[in-house]
Each structure stands twice: as structure tokens, then as C-alpha cells.
Amino acid sequence: MSFQLFGLPVARGVAIGRALLVSSSRVDVAHYYIEPAQIEAEIQRLRMARDAVVEELETLQRELPGDAPAELSALLDVHVMLLQDELLGAATKQWIAERHYNAEWALSAQLEVLARQFDEMEDEYLRERKADLEQVVERLLLVLSEGGGGRGRAGGLPQLSAATGDNPLILVANDISPADMLGFRRSVFTGFVTDVGGPTSHTAIVARSLNIPAVVGAREASRLIRQDDWIVIDGDAGLVIVDPSPIVLEEYRFRQRSGELERERLGRLRHTPAVTLDGEPVELLANIELQSDAEAAIAAGAQGVGLFRTEFLFMNRNGELPGEEEQFEAYRGAVMAMQGLPVTIRTVDVGADKPLDRLSIHELRQEQGLNPALGLRAIRWSLSEPSMFRQQLRAILRASAHGPVRLLIPMLAHESEIRLTLEMIDRAKQQLREAGLAYGEVQVGAMIEVPAAALMVEAFLDRFDFLAIGTNDLVQYTLAIDRADEAVAHLYDPWHPAVLHLLHHIIRAARKRGKSVCVCGEIAGDIDFTEVLLAMGLRSFSMHPSQIPALKQKVLRTDTRRCSVLRPARGVPD
Structure with a gap:
């Protein structure tokens, strides 16, 4: 019997396939096809x-x-x-x-x-x-x-080989961890449905970045959907159709084919410069999570990497952190793959919805009802682990000898954090000089993702070479909304006047000082926000490579002289 489930639309498009329910067993289960x-x-x-x-x-x-x-x-x-x-x-x-x-x-x-x-x-x-x-x-x-013969896996997400098997699969689970999502890109899943999650939970962000249709916060999905059911995901409407009728199935297959044709058309803009109708050049950069993602950035026509999320090098390692040499090879590989284009590498941002295996305090805080997003995360954790932090800094600095690199520090909010971080960077450079290891000129930037940092942005501009705005956390902290909690997901609103005022304040201050500022949160790849951000004066956007073609088309069709009239209507100050 056909029925429908409703959740939050977090990644657009249509996916059709058979349901694969993640086993509730406490034993890790290997999933692969056999010949x-x-x-x-x-x-x-x-x-x-x-x-x-x-x-x-x-x-x-x-x-x-x-x-x-x-x-x-x-x-x-x-x-x-x-x-x-x-x-x-x-x-x-x-x-x-x-x-x-x-x-x-x-x-x-x-x-x-x-x-x-x-x-x-x-x-x-x-x-x-x-x-x-x-x-x-x-x-x-x-x-x-x-007993042998099985293929184990590192995380909770089934690792599936695409070599055999006729039916596409849709993952249905209560939730999917960020580390498990790393395996998603190498699997045969065409979409996923989760019981929990919000529009900017990390699960949703990765779904959008991989261009995989998804619905989160569907509540009872993993209980109501049966193993091997046929499923349609309507990622635009947040709708899941279970056992669709032949007529409904054919309609969605038509929409699926239309979406593929649209992506092919947008792909032809790859070599077209991103310039507005009134001649304003716009920088379109790529967010990447692994060294191998650099190839997709080049293929999409990115002008560089605006955000290399290094925390994914630290996950699914059974508590063992990557050493300096391993990190250096990963960063150097990404820098060289970008063929001379700039790469912005963010130091590790763990905690909140991206815990490490060794950070058992994360689970403890959750059990105690405490919010890990307000605890030891990002630069706070790095400064609490100085040996690890210096290793990462040295690895990033060494990679800069092989191409243009910019160093980005996440979640700064206090003057003491700024001072300690810059001292650590200087110390890492000194250690490299003493060891006779080469490094290049590196610009150092700060991520503005805490309201306190946004309000004291002038102090950041005094100390840093550039700024990057992490809008996902900026919205979360400004509105006091846990972005991973579907119970309050409807209150997560990047259009909130307070958020828009902070964005405009940051962008205007950076432009006034002649320093570059980039938005690298989810709204950077959202074409509904493009005109408003351009009106604020933003000229640098960083997003997943799959989002670049659509955003470039939007830029090419925009006249910034006309879109500036949107500012009062959207609650943005003149």
C-alpha cells in the first residue's frame, strides 16, 4: 500500500530506489554485493x-x-x-x-x-x-x-560496491553521523531519509554538497518503511513516497530526467567568467573535505578552494589522530591538484555535530543534557591540544611551499584566543625554520561565526589578512537554535533581520578596510540569497563544487545596481 511521509527538504532533486534500513544490531554489518x-x-x-x-x-x-x-x-x-x-x-x-x-x-x-x-x-x-x-x-x-570472508567497515554507514546489483538504493536511518557520510560518496546510494535532523545539520549539509536528494526529520521513517520497499524522495518538497503507484513513479522518473538535462546545460558555463550584467567580477570558490574533492572543484570551474574542512582527516580513526606527515601529504595533494589556484585550509573544527572518536566528553555532555555546540570545539579544542595544533599548523605551512595557501582559523571570539593562535603560528614557522623545512607566504584569516566576533569585527580586521563568514553557525548562535535538532528546525532562519544585519555589518567593514571577505556557509550556494549578498557588497562565495554552475548562472543574470533595491525590503540596513 502506498503512503507518504513528510520531513524537511534539505537537498533538491528526485531519487528513486529500494530502501536499505541500517540494521539496529549493535554489531557493525558489512554490506556489499557478491558476484x-x-x-x-x-x-x-x-x-x-x-x-x-x-x-x-x-x-x-x-x-x-x-x-x-x-x-x-x-x-x-x-x-x-x-x-x-x-x-x-x-x-x-x-x-x-x-x-x-x-x-x-x-x-x-x-x-x-x-x-x-x-x-x-x-x-x-x-x-x-x-x-x-x-x-x-x-x-x-x-x-x-x-570468521573471515567478510569485508568490514570503519563506521556505521554500509559501504557498498557499485560493481554489481541492478537496483539503486536509498538509505533509511534514524540518523547518519558526519564521519559515516564520508562513505556516502563512494557508495551506490542515490538518496537518504532520516528520522531526525534539521536543514543545516551536518547530515543535510553533506547531502547538498554531494548533490544527493534527501529528506531529514521524517520522524517515523525508519519504523514505517520496510526493508526493500520502493521509495521516491522528492527533495524539493520534503516528501517521501513509499511503494508509489506506476503513474506516480513515471511522473517522478520524468522529473529525474529533466533534472539531469538541466545539470548538463549548466555544465556548459564552466569556462564562462562569473561577471554580473553591470561588469562586477564575482569569485566562485569550492568547499572541499578531502584531497580527492579538488578534482571536482576544477571540473566545476572553481577559481580556488574557499574552505578545506580538515576535520574529516581526523574522523573514523578509532581515536588515532593523523600525524604531521600524513596531513602534509593530504594538504600538498589538494594544493597541487588545484593547479596554482588558491587553497584556503581551515584548521580542525571538531565538536558539536562533528565529534572525534576520542572525544568521549561529547557523548557525556549529550547524556547530561548539555549542548556540545557550546563546549570544547574548533579553536577551543585546538588550543587545548597544543602539540596536535602545532603539528597541523606545520603541515599546512609546509604545503604552502607547493602552491598558494591561506590559513583559516574557526570560531574565534576572544582577544586571548586571537593572541594565542597567532603566537602558535609564529612558533610553528620557527620550528620549520629550525628544521630546515620550506614553507611559503601564507595569509592568515579568521572565521566569523559567533555573534561576538561579528560585533567586534574591526578588531579581527586589525589582526587578520582576510575574513570568512561561517553562516551556518552564525545563524545558530545568533538565534539560539540547535541546527541539528528537528524540534526547533522551523526557527532556524537565515533571513532573520538580526542575521542579515550582522552579515551586512561584516561585509561592509571588510570592504571599507580593503580586505577580502568570503561567505562559505550554506547560504553561499543558495541562489535565493545571491542577489541579497551581492547587494551587501559580497564578491566572494564558497560552496560545494556541484552548486557552482547554478550560482554562476544567477550571477551572470544579475545587475547589482538593480538588486540593491532589495536591501530595505529584506530588512538589510542601507
């Missing part, structure tokens, strides 16, 4: 795992002490029966044979199917047997993961 020739071997892996678990349970049963409760032995009997039940075994083999799922994926898929059947049972005792089923499957998954 047809591997089907029998994969079924054999499953059979061997089942036999091993049966033997383990039977051994436990034999070794039960004489005074053990009779219920314990009976429970072990139930687990053995579940293991040998065809509803689990035969159906799992069917997933392997027909869909070419690996054994772990097939098990987790069948667990979802059976778990729903248990939930629908009227008898309370039978419903409670779902927990036994989950425990049995968890034992099987543990044996499969330990």
Missing part, C-alpha cells in the same frame, strides 16, 4: 556460521550448572530453534541468491522483515520473542565478522 559465482560460497559462509552458533549454544546448555534455572535451558532451546527455522535460514539464502547480498547484509535484511512480523503479533509472549531473534542474529553476525 553470481560467489553465491554458493556465501551461502556456505552462512551455513558455517549457523552451525558454529548452534554448537556454541548446545555447549553452553550442556555445561549449565545443576542449580541453574530451568528457564535458562529452555531459552537456549528457543535460540537453537530460531537458528534452524526456515523463516530465517531459507529467506536469508534467498536474499543472497536473488539480490546478491553478502551474508551479513542478507541476515540484517531478513531480521528487519521478521522483526516487523513479531511487532504485529497480538500475543504478548510471541511479540517478546523478537528480542530472542535479535540476539540470535547478533551471534551470527559476530561469527561472520570474526
Whole structure:
């Protein structure tokens, strides 16, 4: 039966595919397709795992002490029966044979199917047997993961090979961590749906940056959608259609094809200079997260990198931070890939919605009801880890010997932070000179993303070479809205007069001092904001490479002399 779910539209476009529900098991599950020739071997892996678990349970049963409760032995009997039940075994083999799922994926898929059947049972005792089923499957998954033949993964997001498999997949989950989203670009997912999240949660930001249709904050999506359901994501309306009718499906397939044709048309603007109708040149830069993203920036016609988010080098590493040499190679690779165009590298910005594995304090603060966004994050964390910070600074400075590099510091708000940061940079340069390692001339900039920094922008202009405005956090902190919380997502408003006043104040101050200022938050790639930002005097935008063609078209069609009349209407001061 077809039904619809509504959430928040965070990444435009249409996605059509089968639902892949992330397993609720506590065991990490490898997800990959197998070749047809591997089907029998994969079924054999499953059979061997089942036999091993049966033997383990039977051994436990034999070794039960004489005074053990009779219920314990009976429970072990139930687990053995579940293991040998065809509803689990035969159906799992069917997933392997027909869909070419690996054994772990097939098990987790069948667990979802059976778990729903248990939930629908009227008898309370039978419903409670779902927990036994989950425990049995968890034992099987543990044996499969330990017994070889499986392909593990670093994070919680399934890593799927696109080599085989006929159906596109849509990920359905309660939430997806930023680190897990790194694997998204290498997977076969065409879209995703999450129960939680807001329009500027990191999950939503990555979806837009990868140009993947997505809906977040859909509340009950992961409970109502079944494994393998056909799904349509309407990323423009925030709509999820489950099991669509043939007519609806054809309509969305037409919209999908139209979107692809529009992207091809915009791609022809790649070599066209971004100049407004009245002759104002506009700098269009790219945000990147990994060294490999530089290729996409060049392909999109970016004039440089306005924001290299280095924190993704630090994630999914089981608590081990990257060393200076590893970071240097990553930064140098990005600089050289940009072929002489400038690269702005931001020092690590972790905390809030981007915790590191080792930052257990993040989870502790969440459990205590504290907001990690107001805690130890970004430059605050870097200054609390001086050895790590100096390593990163040295790596960035060394990369500047291979091309133009600008160094960007996130979330500064206090004079003491500015002083300590600049001292650390000077110390890193001294260490490189003493070690005989080369580095180039590096401009140092500050990110303005805290209202306090916006209000004292003149002090920042005295100490830094350039400014970058992080509008995602600036809106969050100005309006006291947790941008990852769907419960208050409707209050997150970049059009709020207070936000617009701060933006105009920062841009006007920087232009008056003759220093460059760039917007690199989400509104930079939002064409609805382009004219207003141009009217404020902004001439540098940084966004994901996929957003550059549409924004360039908007710039080419804009006359800044005429769009300036929008300022009073939008609440921006003259």
C-alpha cells in the first residue's frame, strides 16, 4: 500500500530506489554485493556460521550448572530453534541468491522483515520473542565478522560496491553521523531519509554538497518503511513516497530526467567568467573535505578552494589522530591538484555535530543534557591540544611551499584566543625554520561565526589578512537554535533581520578596510540569497563544487545596481 511521509527538504532533486534500513544490531554489518559465482560460497559462509552458533549454544546448555534455572535451558532451546527455522535460514539464502547480498547484509535484511512480523503479533509472549531473534542474529553476525570472508567497515554507514546489483538504493536511518557520510560518496546510494535532523545539520549539509536528494526529520521513517520497499524522495518538497503507484513513479522518473538535462546545460558555463550584467567580477570558490574533492572543484570551474574542512582527516580513526606527515601529504595533494589556484585550509573544527572518536566528553555532555555546540570545539579544542595544533599548523605551512595557501582559523571570539593562535603560528614557522623545512607566504584569516566576533569585527580586521563568514553557525548562535535538532528546525532562519544585519555589518567593514571577505556557509550556494549578498557588497562565495554552475548562472543574470533595491525590503540596513 502506498503512503507518504513528510520531513524537511534539505537537498533538491528526485531519487528513486529500494530502501536499505541500517540494521539496529549493535554489531557493525558489512554490506556489499557478491558476484553470481560467489553465491554458493556465501551461502556456505552462512551455513558455517549457523552451525558454529548452534554448537556454541548446545555447549553452553550442556555445561549449565545443576542449580541453574530451568528457564535458562529452555531459552537456549528457543535460540537453537530460531537458528534452524526456515523463516530465517531459507529467506536469508534467498536474499543472497536473488539480490546478491553478502551474508551479513542478507541476515540484517531478513531480521528487519521478521522483526516487523513479531511487532504485529497480538500475543504478548510471541511479540517478546523478537528480542530472542535479535540476539540470535547478533551471534551470527559476530561469527561472520570474526570468521573471515567478510569485508568490514570503519563506521556505521554500509559501504557498498557499485560493481554489481541492478537496483539503486536509498538509505533509511534514524540518523547518519558526519564521519559515516564520508562513505556516502563512494557508495551506490542515490538518496537518504532520516528520522531526525534539521536543514543545516551536518547530515543535510553533506547531502547538498554531494548533490544527493534527501529528506531529514521524517520522524517515523525508519519504523514505517520496510526493508526493500520502493521509495521516491522528492527533495524539493520534503516528501517521501513509499511503494508509489506506476503513474506516480513515471511522473517522478520524468522529473529525474529533466533534472539531469538541466545539470548538463549548466555544465556548459564552466569556462564562462562569473561577471554580473553591470561588469562586477564575482569569485566562485569550492568547499572541499578531502584531497580527492579538488578534482571536482576544477571540473566545476572553481577559481580556488574557499574552505578545506580538515576535520574529516581526523574522523573514523578509532581515536588515532593523523600525524604531521600524513596531513602534509593530504594538504600538498589538494594544493597541487588545484593547479596554482588558491587553497584556503581551515584548521580542525571538531565538536558539536562533528565529534572525534576520542572525544568521549561529547557523548557525556549529550547524556547530561548539555549542548556540545557550546563546549570544547574548533579553536577551543585546538588550543587545548597544543602539540596536535602545532603539528597541523606545520603541515599546512609546509604545503604552502607547493602552491598558494591561506590559513583559516574557526570560531574565534576572544582577544586571548586571537593572541594565542597567532603566537602558535609564529612558533610553528620557527620550528620549520629550525628544521630546515620550506614553507611559503601564507595569509592568515579568521572565521566569523559567533555573534561576538561579528560585533567586534574591526578588531579581527586589525589582526587578520582576510575574513570568512561561517553562516551556518552564525545563524545558530545568533538565534539560539540547535541546527541539528528537528524540534526547533522551523526557527532556524537565515533571513532573520538580526542575521542579515550582522552579515551586512561584516561585509561592509571588510570592504571599507580593503580586505577580502568570503561567505562559505550554506547560504553561499543558495541562489535565493545571491542577489541579497551581492547587494551587501559580497564578491566572494564558497560552496560545494556541484552548486557552482547554478550560482554562476544567477550571477551572470544579475545587475547589482538593480538588486540593491532589495536591501530595505529584506530588512538589510542601507
